[in-house]
Amino acid sequence: MNNLSFSKNTLLIVDDNPTNLGVIFNVLDEAGLEVLVAQDGESALQKIEYVTPDLILLDIMMPGIDGFETCSRLKSNPSTSGIPIIFMTALGNTDQKVKGLSLGAVDYITKPFQKEEVLARIQVHLELRNLTKDLASKNQLLQEKIEEKTTLEKTLQQLNQELEKRVEDRTSELKQALQTLQQAQLQLIQSEKMSTLGQLVAGVAHEINNPVGFIKGNLTHAETYIQDLLEIVHLYQQQFPSPGAAIATRAEEVDLEYLIQDLPELISSMKVGVERIRQISVSLRTFSRADSTSKVEANLHEGIDSALLILQHRLKANDKRPKIEVVKEYGNLSLVPCYPGQLNQVFINIIANAIDALEDSLLKQNLEEIKVNPRQIMIHTEVDRHRNVAIIHIKDNGLGMPEEVCTKIFDYLFTTKPAEKGTGLGLSISHQIVVEKHDGQLSCFSEQGVGTEFIIEIPLA
Ligand SMILES: Nc1ncnc2c1ncn2[C@@H]1O[C@H](COP(=O)(O)OP(=O)(O)OP(=O)(O)O)[C@@H](O)[C@H]1O
Ligand SMILES: [Mg+2]
Structure with missing residues (x-):
């Protein structure tokens, strides 16, 4: 047996027979293994609470709890169930071997011990045990890596979500700002357009208002004056039915009769016209009325x-x-x-x-x-x-x-x-x-x- 390959492995021998213990202890100690001993099942279980051996050699017939019971307890405890157990049985006791294997033992060795056989079996199982431990630790490492990766992925996902949310928020903020800006611009254009148009219209309405005012005022007087003049013409016609050739010719030229008849109508249509202009001016002022707040x-x-x-x-x-x-x-x-x-x-x-x-x-x-x-x-x-x-x-x-x-x-x-x-x-x-x-x-x-x-x-x- 190559001492180096197992120098770090610990073995526990459980046997109530000091002679057996001595023999096995020597064989294994010589092989360079760390060897612990226990003389019954209970003290073996206690030892294992402090040190976890890589392999247990377990005698069957012992005072107190026997080897099978010790094996069962070890296998039912998750922290010790992985430790390989090799039973030590009397030569030819097939029942014991079968029962031991069915309780979870990996192998058996028979008494009296054959040094070479004992070492060979122990070597195989320690190698297996070491490989299993190695695999388990690699598995553990792998598991940790997977967990780390999952956590990283989760963090990344969260960061991504946060980023997306921030981009979304920012976009909607910008959209809002753009909308506000457009509205402000609209309002500006609107009030600008309105005030320019309003000022223009108000100016025009004002300019029209004065001349319309005095045309309207004077039209009333003109109407009275014309009425008076027409009455006087009428009186003249009555008093002087033959006014002389010059007047008669001129009266004919201007069609005096038609003129006398048309003049009042002309004045009243002028009044209608002026009233219309006045209404337009009022309308324009209505339109241009500055809006109150x-x-x-x-x-x-x-x-x-x-x-x-x-x-x-x-x-x-x-x-x-x-x-x-x-x-x-x-x-x-x-x-x-x-x-x-x-x-x-x-x-x-x-x-x-x-x-x-x-x-x-x-x-x-x-x-x-x-x-x-x-x-x-x-x-x-x-x-x-x-x-x-x-x-x-x-x-x-x-x-x-x-x-x-x-x-x-x-x-x-x-x-x-x-x-x-x-x-x-x-x-x-x-x-x-x-x-x-x-x-x-x-x-x-x-x-x-x-x-x-x-x-x-x-x-x-
Ligand atoms: N009565 C309508 N019949 C057909 N199309 C119309 C009518 N009113 C509006 N539109 C359509 O709606 C569009 C937008 O009208 P809007 O008044 O906002 O702008 P505009 O008339 O083009 O320019 P402006 O700013 O000088 O008013 C018009 O260009 C026209 O295509
Ligand atoms: Mg338009």
């Missing part, structure tokens, strides 16, 4: 009318197309709490879009078709008492729009118009004004070839 009760029909007035020049016929009709069906809207200047802007945007759409369709169709189906903007207003909202429908019978356009019209900067004609802001601003500023709704229904309808809903409470 809080809502005010306003007459939306006035707002719609002023928007129509501002767009009047675009509704008229021109050398390329006939006029665009406006059909109004105003319901009983009374006063609506709102920011009137902003709602006017919504009306202007939607009506201007309708005019654009109608112009396109007018340019594409021939006069006959247009005669049959005149181009119109229908404006209908009503109150839904049930939902307590004011509803304004603005509908055109232009070309309508395809589904893919319809889904984008409220998007910031979305336009299908050439750069000089559209910025793509009109409807996104209008949407913001209706939905965010007024808690209302702005919806659009469009059918290609039929037309488009915008519905504005403003809560009354």
Whole structure:
């Protein structure tokens, strides 16, 4: 036996017979093994609590608990069940050998001992034992590595999840910031557009107002003066039926009779004209009214009318197309709490879009078709008492729009118009004004070839 290969192995011999013990002890000690001894089962079990031998040589017949019982206890304890046990039996006792093996022993040696045989068997089992231990420790190592890897993987997964979450959070933060920025920009553009237009309109209205005021004032006097003059002419005609050739010729030249009859009508139509200019000026001032910071009760029909007035020049016929009709069906809207200047802007945007759409369709169709189906903007207003909202429908019978356009019209900067004609802001601003500023709704229904309808809903409470 090669001493070195087992020099680290410990063996426990359990035998109550000192002679046997002595013989075996010497054989193994000589072979270089660390040898422990016990003289009965119980002291063997106690020893094993402190030192774990690599192999146990176990006698069967002993005082106290015998070898089989000792073997059973060792095998039923997980911390000792792996220690290989070799029984020492009397020669030819087959029953004992079989029982020992069935209790978990790995082998047996027979008394009287054959030194070579004993050493050979012990060597085999120690080698096996060492290999098993080696394997177990490698297994353990492997298990640890696997556990380490699993833990690492878990940590990695967690880190990954955390990272993904942070990226997600950051992305949504950025999205939010972008949205806020766009909204701020919209508001800026909106107020800029409004104030420029408002200032212009207010300026024009103001400039018109003064001359209209004194034309209107003087017209009243002119009417009285003309009435007086006509009465005097009349008196002259009565007093001097033959005024002389020069007067008679001149009177004939100017068609005095017609002039006398037409002049009052002329004055009253001038009064109607001046009144119309005055109304326009009032309308313009309504439109340009600076918005207060809080809502005010306003007459939306006035707002719609002023928007129509501002767009009047675009509704008229021109050398390329006939006029665009406006059909109004105003319901009983009374006063609506709102920011009137902003709602006017919504009306202007939607009506201007309708005019654009109608112009396109007018340019594409021939006069006959247009005669049959005149181009119109229908404006209908009503109150839904049930939902307590004011509803304004603005509908055109232009070309309508395809589904893919319809889904984008409220998007910031979305336009299908050439750069000089559209910025793509009109409807996104209008949407913001209706939905965010007024808690209302702005919806659009469009059918290609039929037309488009915008519905504005403003809560009354
Ligand atoms: N009544 C309508 N009929 C057909 N298409 C319409 C109508 N109203 C809006 N659109 C479509 O919606 C798009 C967006 O309208 P929006 O008013 O936001 O921008 P725009 O008119 O193109 O430019 P602008 O900023 O000058 O108003 C238009 O380009 C057009 O394609
Ligand atoms: Mg527009």
